[in-house]
Structures are given as C-alpha cells and as structure tokens.
Amino acid sequence: MKKIILVFDGTNFSEGAFNFASRMNEISPILVTGVFLPQINYSALWSYSSAAIGSxxxxxxxxxxxxxxxxxxxxxxxxxxxxxxxxxxxxxxFTDFALPGLKLETRFADLLILASESFYEHVGVSEPNAFLKDAIHNSECPVLIVPEQYNFPEKNILAYDGSESSVYAIKQFAYLFPEFTANKTVLLYAEADDDVDFPERQNIEELCSRHYSELILFKLGVDPKKYFAVWSRERDGGILVSGSFGRSSVSMLLKKSFVSDVIRDHKLPVFIANR
Structure with missing residues (x-):
C-alpha cells in the first residue's frame, strides 16, 4: 500500500488531483493524507523552520x-x-503549518500530488507559479502534477536525456506505478542534430525493457524547449515522466524547461522525481 499526500491550498479543492488518487486506489489500495494548507502570504515561507515557528x-x-x-x-x-x-x-x-510542514510530510510519503492549475494560484500570474516550483523543488518524494481535465494515463512518455536524474525518474516511476508499466511506453530523446544518437542507448534500452513491456525508443528531432509541448498535446491519455530540474537553481531551470510548458498546457499529468 502506498502513502499518498494530496495537497489542497487555501480555498481551492482540486477535483482532478483527488480523482487521480481515487483511480490509484481502485487499482491498488492506498492511504491518502489530505493536507490543507492555509491561505497565506507566500514570501519566503520555505525559510520558516520548525524552530523559528516555535519561537x-x-x-x-x-x-x-x-x-x-x-x-x-x-x-x-x-x-x-x-x-x-x-x-x-x-x-x-491554520496557525503555523505551511511549506516547512509540507516538506516534512513528503519525507514520509511515497508520492505528493499537486494540482497544476489551482495550487496557490493567487501568488503569481506565471505558470507554473513560484509556489508550485518550490513545492516540486523541496519535496522529498516524487511529485505528480495533475491538471483538472485529463484522461487517466494509458501510455507513458519517458523523457530521457542521458542524465542521472532522467534515469532515476524512469526507475522511480516503474517502482511506484507498476500498474502503468504494461502501458504503451515511449522512451523519448529530443535532439535536433541527426548525427546524435540516444546517450548510452544499449544501457537505457536494457533497463527500460525490463520494466516496460511495450517499449519503443523515439528520437524527436527538434529543440524540446521550443516544440515538445506541441508534440505532447497530441499524446492524449499520456503521462510525462521527468527527472528533477536541479536543486541548486530550480526556478531558473524551470523557466527554461520544456516540462514547464507541458505543465502550463494543463493537458497531461507530469511525474517528477528529485534525486
């Protein structure tokens, strides 16, 4: 049984996030911890420590x-x-529980589910907003970002660039969602240069084919930062699996990442695993 954290912020209740957890429970029973964060001033909340709160x-x-x-x-x-x-x-x-408390919760959970459209939408107009970026960055378990309207995953899109973080995410997804490993799965490598092949092709194919029974390798010959979101819109019923954005400068990297475009589109669930 998995322990899932489902977060609701302020006065928003995400039907999409809850429905995903409910479908997971239909497949295999889970424990869901509903975390209800207060409607608070966002500024520097991650910097609040439990000691500071207590003082x-x-x-x-x-x-x-x-x-x-x-x-x-x-x-x-x-x-x-x-x-x-x-x-x-x-x-x-409502008095002292905010992001530091959420971070601690994730340490003792298998998965954190967040709503991509409504999660602290009042803190900024950009998407993903600063709160969502920081929640992804600081989580100590994998994160699933869910739009309000989507089709429950019937195919997997494994974003691969040869990095340690992308391989880690692919493995974590298989471990957490074994029920999805029988879905059609695309191991996607985006590279505009025709002369560049999959990094460590044999190794990644050997690994993925052990976990994903209907695996194909696909090279998308475009710049992912420009065109990946357009390509993904045609993958209805998919879920995107991505590695972390890097803990040192998550906000800057997210702004430049093709994954942020997919989150902004609100079409596909996105699974992100920090190393």
Missing part, C-alpha cells in the same frame, strides 16, 4: 471566512474518501 514567528493565516471554506473542503474530502473506500488522514493547522 513565536507569526505566519500570516487565513481570514475567518476562508477558514470556513477550508473546513467545508475537509468535510468534502472525508466524504469522498469514504464514498470511494479510500483510507485517509487529514492534516491541517
């Missing part, structure tokens, strides 16, 4: 009317879990 640092919290809405969402979460026979827990604390 009297005040984190801006929700207004009274927002707190009532969050309570309604908690009751909805409980009702949906009971209706769908999902074992669940609830974690909320």
């Amino acid at each position: 009297g640092v005040v984190i801006p919290t929700v207004e009274e009317e927002d707190a009532a809405t969050i309570e309604q969402h908690i009751e909805r979460f409980k009702s949906l879990c009971q209706l769908n026979n999902i074992e669940y827990r609830v974690h909320k604390d």
Whole structure:
C-alpha cells in the first residue's frame, strides 16, 4: 500500500488531483493524507523552520471566512474518501503549518500530488507559479502534477536525456506505478542534430525493457524547449515522466524547461522525481 499526500491550498479543492488518487486506489489500495494548507502570504515561507515557528514567528493565516471554506473542503474530502473506500488522514493547522510542514510530510510519503492549475494560484500570474516550483523543488518524494481535465494515463512518455536524474525518474516511476508499466511506453530523446544518437542507448534500452513491456525508443528531432509541448498535446491519455530540474537553481531551470510548458498546457499529468 502506498502513502499518498494530496495537497489542497487555501480555498481551492482540486477535483482532478483527488480523482487521480481515487483511480490509484481502485487499482491498488492506498492511504491518502489530505493536507490543507492555509491561505497565506507566500514570501519566503520555505525559510520558516520548525524552530523559528516555535519561537513565536507569526505566519500570516487565513481570514475567518476562508477558514470556513477550508473546513467545508475537509468535510468534502472525508466524504469522498469514504464514498470511494479510500483510507485517509487529514492534516491541517491554520496557525503555523505551511511549506516547512509540507516538506516534512513528503519525507514520509511515497508520492505528493499537486494540482497544476489551482495550487496557490493567487501568488503569481506565471505558470507554473513560484509556489508550485518550490513545492516540486523541496519535496522529498516524487511529485505528480495533475491538471483538472485529463484522461487517466494509458501510455507513458519517458523523457530521457542521458542524465542521472532522467534515469532515476524512469526507475522511480516503474517502482511506484507498476500498474502503468504494461502501458504503451515511449522512451523519448529530443535532439535536433541527426548525427546524435540516444546517450548510452544499449544501457537505457536494457533497463527500460525490463520494466516496460511495450517499449519503443523515439528520437524527436527538434529543440524540446521550443516544440515538445506541441508534440505532447497530441499524446492524449499520456503521462510525462521527468527527472528533477536541479536543486541548486530550480526556478531558473524551470523557466527554461520544456516540462514547464507541458505543465502550463494543463493537458497531461507530469511525474517528477528529485534525486
């Protein structure tokens, strides 16, 4: 049984994120921890440590009317879990629980599910916004980013560039979602230069073919930062698997990454595994 963290921020309840967890439970029972973060001021929240919180640092919290809405969402979460026979827990604390607490939660979980469209949408107009980028960057377990409207995955798109992080993500995805390994799977290498072949082709093919029964290798002869999102829009019913963006400068790398374009399109779920 997997332990899944499903995060709801402020007054937003993501139907898409919950539905993905529910479908996972239908395939194999899971434990879902619903984390209800307060509607807070985003600035520097990752820098709040538990010691600082304990020493009297005040984190801006929700207004009274927002707190009532969050309570309604908690009751909805409980009702949906009971209706769908999902074992669940609830974690909320409107006074001092914010991103440091979420980071600690991920240390003891198999997967974190976030909504790509509504997750702290008030903190900025860019997509993915700064909060979502930092949540991905700081998570200590793999992250699944889910749009509100999507088809449950019937095919896997494994983004591969020869890096340690891309191979790590491919392995983590197979370990966490063995039920998806029988899906049609594309090991995708994007490179505009016709003379450049898959990095470590034999090694990666040997590894992936052990886990993914319907595997094909496909080289996309374009610049992924420019055209990958366009290509992925035609892959309805897919899930994109990607390695980490790099812990040292995640925000800058995300801005330049083709993965951010896929997240912005809100068409495909995206699985990201930090090393």
